[in-house]
Amino acid sequence: MSTLAWYRYGPEVDDGVPPLVLLHAFPLDARMWALTISAMPGVPVLTIDAPGFGASPPLEGGLEEYADAVAGTLAAAGVTRAVVAGLSMGGYTLLALVERHPGLLAGVGLLDTKATVDPPQGRANRLQMAEAALGEQGAQVVAPMIDTLLGQTPPEEVRTEVSRWLTQAPPSAIAWAQRAMAARPDRLAALRQLDVPGLVLRGAQDATAGLADHQAMATALGTDVVEVDGAGHLSAVESPHQVATALADLHARAR
Ligand code: MLT
Numbered sequence: 001m002s003t004l005a006w007y008r009y010g011p012e013v014d015d016g017v018p019p020l021v022l023l024h025a026f027p028l029d030a031r032m033w034a035l036t037i038s039a040m041p042g043v044p045v046l047t048i049d050a051p052g053f054g055a056s057p058p059l060e061g062g063l064e065e066y067a068d069a070v071a072g073t074l075a076a077a078g079v080t081r082a083v084v085a086g087l088s089m090g091g092y093t094l095l096a097l098v099e100r101h102p103g104l105l106a107g108v109g110l111l112d113t114k115a116t117v118d119p120p121q122g123r124a125n126r127l128q129m130a131e132a133a134l135g136e137q138g139a140q141v142v143a144p145m146i147d148t149l150l151g152q153t154p155p156e157e158v159r160t161e162v163s164r165w166l167t168q169a170p171p172s173a174i175a176w177a178q179r180a181m182a183a184r185p186d187r188l189a190a191l192r193q194l195d196v197p198g199l200v201l202r203g204a205q206d207a208t209a210g211l212a213d214h215q216a217m218a219t220a221l222g223t224d225v226v227e228v229d230g231a232g233h234l235s236a237v238e239s240p241h242q243v244a245t246a247l248a249d250l251h252a253r254a255r
Contacts, residue, residue: 002051002057002059002065002069002072003069003072003073003076004048004049004050004051004056004057004069004070004073005030005048005049005054005055005056006046006047006048006049006073006077007030007046007047007048008044008045008046008077009037009044009045009046009047010037010040010041010042010043010044010045011042011043011044012044013044013079017044017255018079018081018082018083018106018107018254018255019044019045019046019079019082019083020043020044020045020046020082020083020084020085020247020250020251021045021046021047021048021070021074021079021082021083021084021085022036022037022045022046022047022048022085022086022087022090022247023048023050023070023084023085023086023087023089023090023091023093023094024047024048024049024050024053024086024087024089024090025087025088025089025090025112025149025233025234026050026088026089026174026177026178026181027053027139027142027145027166027169027173027174027177028053028162028165028166028169029049029050029053029054029165030047030048030049030054031054031165032087032165032234032236032237033045033047033236035236035237035240036236036237036240036243036244036247037244038240039240039241039244039245040244040245040247040248040251042248043247043248043251046074046077046079046082048070048073050066050089050090050093050173050177051065051066051069051173051176052170052172052173052176052177053169053170053173053177058172058173058176059176061180062179062180062183062184063092063093063096063180063181063183063184064096064100066093066096066180067093067094067096067097067099067100067101068100068101070084070093070097071097071100071101071104074104080104081103081104081105081106082104082105082106083105083106083107083108083109083197083250083251083254083255084097084104084105084107084108084109085108085109085110085111085199085247085250086109086110086111086113087111087112087113087234087235087236088111088112088113088208088209088233089113089177089181090111090113091110091111091112091113091114092113092114092181092184094108094109094110094113095110095113095115095184095187095190095191096184096187098187098190098191098193098194099187099190102190102193102194105194105196106196106197106254106255107196107197107198107199107250107251107253107254108194108196108197108198108199108221109198109199109200109201109246109247109250110198110199110200110201110214110217110221111199111200111201111202111235111236111243112201112202112203112206112208112209112233112234112235113209113213113217114209114210114213114214114216114217115186115187115188115191115213115216115217115220116186116188116213116216117184117185117186118181118182118184123182126178126179126181126182127178127179127182129141129142129174129175129178130174130175130176130178130179130182131175133171133172133174133175133178134171134172134175138171139166139167139168139169139170139171139174141171141174142166142169142174143163143166143167145166146159146162146163146166148207148208148232148233149162149208149232149233149234150162150232150233150234150237150238151203151205151206151230151231151232151238152205152232153230154232154238158237158238161237162234162237188216188217188220191217191220191221192220194221196254197250197253197254198218198221198222198223198250199223199226199246199247199249199250200214200217200218200221200223200224200225200226201214201225201226201227201228201235201243201246202214202225202226202227202228202235203227203228203230203231203232203233203234203235203238203239204227204228204229204230204231205230205231205232206231206232206233206235207232207233208233209233211225211227226246228242228243
């Protein structure tokens with residue numbers, strides 16, 4: 001099983017205290033969590049780069065193999081139980097973990113994501129972007145995403161930083177991730193089977209994952225949707241303090 005690049009923050013993990021594992025959005029890497037992690041210094045955190053992004057090697061397969069690699073990476077780091085939170089693509093991967101490795105999960109956080117499949121046009125757009133990324137356009141294919149990732153009035157420095165991350169996305173990883181996301185099934189049923197503390201959170205200005213998507217996941221988990229005012233799809237980058245408070249609360253409920 002492949003091992004992915006991972007990073008540890010905060011206090012040493014005591015026996016019996018599961019770390020909080022954070023899975024990032026497309027087409028970024030684990031750096032997107034930096035401000036959120038700084039805002040919860042008392043929580044033991046692990047972040048992981050998705051296959052082909054950041055320092056992780058590429059992977060054969062889709063989000064299911066990514067989820068297996070997360071479980072394998074945690075096992076190699078000595079972690080057998082974790083609170084896992086994923087934002088957008090990270091959430092899709094967490095849902096695959098819910099289906100394939102439920103015993104690993106002490107709690108789940110689903111941020112700016114959805115458990116349902118894409119409509120046919122959405123899937124076709126993903127496959128088109130995968131092709132374009134592997135052609136002449138390369139990482140330029142993701143540059144326009146800056147307008148859908150952020151809310152209506154992001155601070156200029158946030159816009160600049162996220163734009164910079166977009167230019168750094170490896171074209172082969174863009175293509176892999178888009179094909180993997182296009183192939184994901186509906187996983188609401190798997191979520192209904194899970195009986196651990198949950199958090200469902202969205203930026204109130206998220207134009208990619210809507211309130212109804214979040215309400216469906218919250219109902220499946222028996223919780224409510226937390227909305228973060230003033231943030232768009234990348235809630236953890238735009239409103240790191242509010243997201244850190246919600247994640248620290250999830251961790252406290254799950255430990
Ligand atoms: C993400 O932020 O991970 C992407 O918006 C996911 C997607 O394209 O559905």
